[in-house]
Amino acid sequence: MSLQKIGAALLATTILATGASAQDVELTIESWRNDDLTLWQDKIIPAFEAANPGIKVTFAPSAPAEYNAVLNSKLDAGSAGDLITCRPFDASLALYDAGHLADLSDLGGMANFSDVAKSAWQTDDGSATFCVPMASVIHGFIYNKDAFAELGLEIPETEAEFFAALDAIKEDGTYIPMAMGTNDQWEAATMGYNNIGPNYWKGEEGRTALIAGEQKLTDEAWVAPYRTLAKWGDYLGDGYEAQTYPDSQNIFTLGRAAIYPAGSWEITGFNAQADFEMGAFKPPVQTAGDECYISDHTDIAMGMNAASPNADAAKTFLDWMGTAEFANIYANALPGFFSLSSHDVPMEDPLAQEFVSWRGECNSTIRSTYQILSRGTPNLENDTWNASAQVIKGEESPEDAGKRLQDGLASWYAPHM
Amino acid sequence: MRTSRIKWHIVVFLAPAMLVYTAVMIFPLFNTLRLALYTEVEQSRVFVGLDNFRTLFGDPQWSGAFWNALWNNCWFFIIHMLVQNPIGILLAAILSHPKLRFAALYRSAIFIPTILSFVIIGFAWKLILSPIWGIAPGMLDAVGLKFLFAPWLGKEEYALTTLALVSVWQFVGIPMMLIYAALLTIPEEVLEAGEIDGITGASAFWKIKLPLILPSIGIISILTFVGNFNAFDLIYTAQGALAGPNFSTDILGTFMYRTFFGFQLQLGDPHMGSAIATAMFGIILIGVCIYLFGIQTRLRRYQF
Numbered sequence: 001m002s003l004q005k006i007g008a009a010l011l012a013t014t015i016l017a018t019g020a021s022a023q024d025v026e027l028t029i030e031s032w033r034n035d036d037l038t039l040w041q042d043k044i045i046p047a048f049e050a051a052n053p054g055i056k057v058t059f060a061p062s063a064p065a066e067y068n069a070v071l072n073s074k075l076d077a078g079s080a081g082d083l084i085t086c087r088p089f090d091a092s093l094a095l096y097d098a099g100h101l102a103d104l105s106d107l108g109g110m111a112n113f114s115d116v117a118k119s120a121w122q123t124d125d126g127s128a129t130f131c132v133p134m135a136s137v138i139h140g141f142i143y144n145k146d147a148f149a150e151l152g153l154e155i156p157e158t159e160a161e162f163f164a165a166l167d168a169i170k171e172d173g174t175y176i177p178m179a180m181g182t183n184d185q186w187e188a189a190t191m192g193y194n195n196i197g198p199n200y201w202k203g204e205e206g207r208t209a210l211i212a213g214e215q216k217l218t219d220e221a222w223v224a225p226y227r228t229l230a231k232w233g234d235y236l237g238d239g240y241e242a243q244t245y246p247d248s249q250n251i252f253t254l255g256r257a258a259i260y261p262a263g264s265w266e267i268t269g270f271n272a273q274a275d276f277e278m279g280a281f282k283p284p285v286q287t288a289g290d291e292c293y294i295s296d297h298t299d300i301a302m303g304m305n306a307a308s309p310n311a312d313a314a315k316t317f318l319d320w321m322g323t324a325e326f327a328n329i330y331a332n333a334l335p336g337f338f339s340l341s342s343h344d345v346p347m348e349d350p351l352a353q354e355f356v357s358w359r360g361e362c363n364s365t366i367r368s369t370y371q372i373l374s375r376g377t378p379n380l381e382n383d384t385w386n387a388s389a390q391v392i393k394g395e396e397s398p399e400d401a402g403k404r405l406q407d408g409l410a411s412w413y414a415p416h417m
Numbered sequence: 418m419r420t421s422r423i424k425w426h427i428v429v430f431l432a433p434a435m436l437v438y439t440a441v442m443i444f445p446l447f448n449t450l451r452l453a454l455y456t457e458v459e460q461s462r463v464f465v466g467l468d469n470f471r472t473l474f475g476d477p478q479w480s481g482a483f484w485n486a487l488w489n490n491c492w493f494f495i496i497h498m499l500v501q502n503p504i505g506i507l508l509a510a511i512l513s514h515p516k517l518r519f520a521a522l523y524r525s526a527i528f529i530p531t532i533l534s535f536v537i538i539g540f541a542w543k544l545i546l547s548p549i550w551g552i553a554p555g556m557l558d559a560v561g562l563k564f565l566f567a568p569w570l571g572k573e574e575y576a577l578t579t580l581a582l583v584s585v586w587q588f589v590g591i592p593m594m595l596i597y598a599a600l601l602t603i604p605e606e607v608l609e610a611g612e613i614d615g616i617t618g619a620s621a622f623w624k625i626k627l628p629l630i631l632p633s634i635g636i637i638s639i640l641t642f643v644g645n646f647n648a649f650d651l652i653y654t655a656q657g658a659l660a661g662p663n664f665s666t667d668i669l670g671t672f673m674y675r676t677f678f679g680f681q682l683q684l685g686d687p688h689m690g691s692a693i694a695t696a697m698f699g700i701i702l703i704g705v706c707i708y709l710f711g712i713q714t715r716l717r718r719y720q721f
Contacts, residue, residue, distance in 0.1 A: 089682075090682065090684060091684070094684070097460070098460055181571075182571065182661075182662065183570065183571050183656075183661065183662075184657060184661075185657075185659055185661050185662075186681070237548075237549065238548055238549075238568075239547075239548020239549065239554075239567075239568035239571065240548075240568070240571070241568040241570075241571025241572055241662065242546065242547060242548055242568030242569065242570045242571030242572075243547075243548065243549060243568075243571070244543070247547065247549050247550070251549065369682070370682065374682040374683065375684075377478065377479075377683075377686075378478050379680075379681075379682060379683035381681060381682040381683070382659065382680065382681060382682070382683055385659065385681075386659070386661075386663060386664070389661065389662065389663070390662075390663055393662070395573065395663065408478065411478060
């Protein structure tokens, strides 16, 4: 076939495509982020449609708690949308294994994401990637700048400085040193153990060694964070045993506490609630000058329904999600949900900037329990919640907690048996 | 005249209720029992007989959680039997006193929590008992008993008892109403006859009224038993599916929910969940049978 003929054919399809605007391809996005509905409708979708005429996109979220169940039944019935928002790790992997999510390894836009970013949506051997990473959340500590100024405190860099600061706040008595409760349990694990832990187990190095069975939860690197957590109990507010997550948020935004062990997803809410200036510091290292590690947890991604009749259009959209344009819109509309792409995304929110700046100084890792290790019974993540809360309350020793988790893991996970 | 014809009108009149009941109660019940005999391997359902039960009772991880939940359930029931029902009877006895003023007001006030949603109850009590915003510490402080306050819902040793008492507070109106109704049916003549024989006041209650309301107390006990062993909502709204602290408030209902539907990173396992549901069904069945054949048949009834 000569070049002219190809050119003519291409021209013909272009004319046909533009002429048949009534036959626009329509894409539907399944998501649990109903909070983000306006962001998608007002910013992301118009930007995409402007760049890609002929494709119309609808964002159709369902309630977060029902998302997995609703999505599964829609996929089984063949009525699910073309694009599917992916939960990290096993929930999405199960969909891929069941043939509901398409393999996107060859997608051009994937080149813009690091291996750690993609690890949440890959098969265990890393051979297939089935969702395009969207955003991660970073752990650290948010503090009340006014309180720190009042008490003449500096941002703690090392653990010793961290506890010295807590002691100073406690001594002064105006503020509760740290706002966290153990009632809901997950904060103790997520904002406690997995927040400070990476500095002990050296991020990815320890995490992958644990998965490979080379390290155990009874090793010093995994027990030491519990030992530090055990000291936290003294600095939490009165009755922290019955303090819930919203209680902690309110205590901090009302200005009654000085430090809040945080995830970056709090930024939007805190900006709206708190009327004092906030800053953030990263998990303190053991001795000054140590290499630092942060939990930069992959949280949300987008995949393609394998049964979608509009696979080409869907791939165009997913490819676009790998661009700097998308990263920019998303990260700025939702400060605290950081783009996982390797593009340099300028953000306006100072607190979000602070969080994301640690990526340059420290090594990123994800929460230790999320990949593979929470697949069996007993569930390691749920057990970690329980253990972290018990250790903070002083009802279980760090060593016993480590041993219990290790025994549980060893009961079903072959590399640890 | 003798007839052996089928009475079609009975069938027709029973059919709607039977159909609805079968569709929403009997079929799901048996399907759950059936589901407990399967498991999922490589995306397909496989029949495994009683393997799930072997895991549930044999595997220390599972059986530990099961016995913990069962004991918590028993404790929940014991508190109700020891606190809710005696208080209910006492309130009914007081309310039925002819000289009590504003009886209707008290009756409604005590009964109202019963009709409130578990979500409201759970949330309201969580706030009342909250060490941070709650009014409980302030109230105790006002009477100089602040030292008695503890974050009850967050302490392993108190949490379940606290929740059981919240549930008692909510449901004390039910035994009160049933006993109250039973007390009202006792004829005046019987009491008057007792009075002539010198039985008045408290001894009239113990010797005449109590024996006459025993069948009602039996019914209340069995309702409490079934209600408590099916309980779930209050624990779930107050403490979440993980039934903290450290599973001290985990009852069979929350244990079943966590297993069946999954929780956080734990994927749901409908088959193990059904096995737990079947065990719950068995426990309730045994309890009800003990009551029906062991107690109910021995209760003496009086006809007036």
